[in-house]
Amino acid sequence: MTDFATAARHASDALRQLFPPTPLQRNDHLSQRFEADIWLKREDLTPVRSYKLRGAFNAMRKVMAAHPDQRIFVCASAGNHAQGVAFACRHFGVQGVIFMPVTTPQQKIAKTRTFGGDAVEIRLTGDYFDRALAAAQAYCAETGGHFLSPFDDADVIEGQASVGVEILEQLGGMPDLLVLPVGGGGLASGVRRYLHTQPNPCAMRYIEPEGGASLVAALQAGGPVTLPRVDSFVDGAAVARIGTQTYAQLADIDPVDVLQAPEDRICVTMLDMLNVEGIVLEPAGALAVDALPDLADLIRGKSVVCVTSGGNFDFERLPEVKERAMRFSGVKKYFILRLPQRPGALRDFLEILGPDDDIARFEYLKKSARNFGTVLIGIETSDAANFARLFARMDEAGFTWRDITLDETLAGFLV
Structure with missing residues (x-):
């Protein structure tokens, strides 16, 4: 555990090459509404507007340290992971090959190209993510490229743990409660593992989209299982199967500490943060804040940190978000x-x-x-x-x- 804490702090220090610590901001609006001391860890303010850059950078940094000749990195992603990998490839001056489904919105493709520049090649393959993933892994086998998993990788988990390092440094100690979004589990497993290396770790709650609750399904089954159906609206966290390595770090969680956020209610939260606070959050980025009404009795009078994990929101989706929010309300x-x-x-x-x-x-x-x-x-x-x-x-x-x-x-x- 101590070794992991040291590695997480080293990852946090190394990230300063790319960007300063993301802000930890007290939110007066939420604090007043829930009668608590609520802070937002603004991962939507990294250079790629999500925490995914942390894990991609750390994994790439460690692979290159162990294998200096490794010059090709490969991933399959239609979202934040692709952008993080692209940014890190340009930083390190290595070649990135990013496989995306043909159905990926042009806005996401363009942003990935912007972050990666000449260091990145984008290959559009298949209509669904599974086809893009299979193509990426086949390409690695043919070329010797290093596959960068979006979450199920020890170095990626270690990189995401840097979020926890920064929270404790910025807050000056433990909050009473930490609220973490969960998709594949990289962020939750990394931050949880780091906090458990510290004296008196705080309570934690884990928030999944209702239509992609892969963590609670795994906890109930005693291991990772594949959901038969996933609602893709919360695209940054709608994962059909939690990672094997991430689950290993989360397996002892009490299932009652894992909450599900209805997709339509997330839309209400996104609009509230946009209209009241001027904060642009993608659906996955709003998960932790969206859970606060369910935690109202628990958090009253306490200090709470919510991780806003991403802000890559395509405003062409705003009419859909407004429609779903109005129906839910x-x-x-x-x-x-x-x-x-x-x-x-x-x-x-x-x-x-x-x-x-x-x-x-x-x-x-x-x-x-x-x-x-x-x-x-x-x-x-x-x-x-x-x-x-x-x-x-x-x-x-x-x-x-x-x-x-x-x-x-x-x-x-x-x-």
């Missing part, structure tokens, strides 16, 4: 209405809307019936309670309707 609903096919029927419906009810979507789905037409309606309002009153008025007026807001199948086809 209950201020936007979609429903199917059977509207009588007679003059004035639409006016009758409009007259029962409240003063704060706004039609955001109106679309006839079927007009072939002689007496009734089926209509898809989306309503936005200022207060979720308004919908109970609206639906009561619809029932009183004799309208037949069905709320499909939370019906994934119907909403997926119609909305």
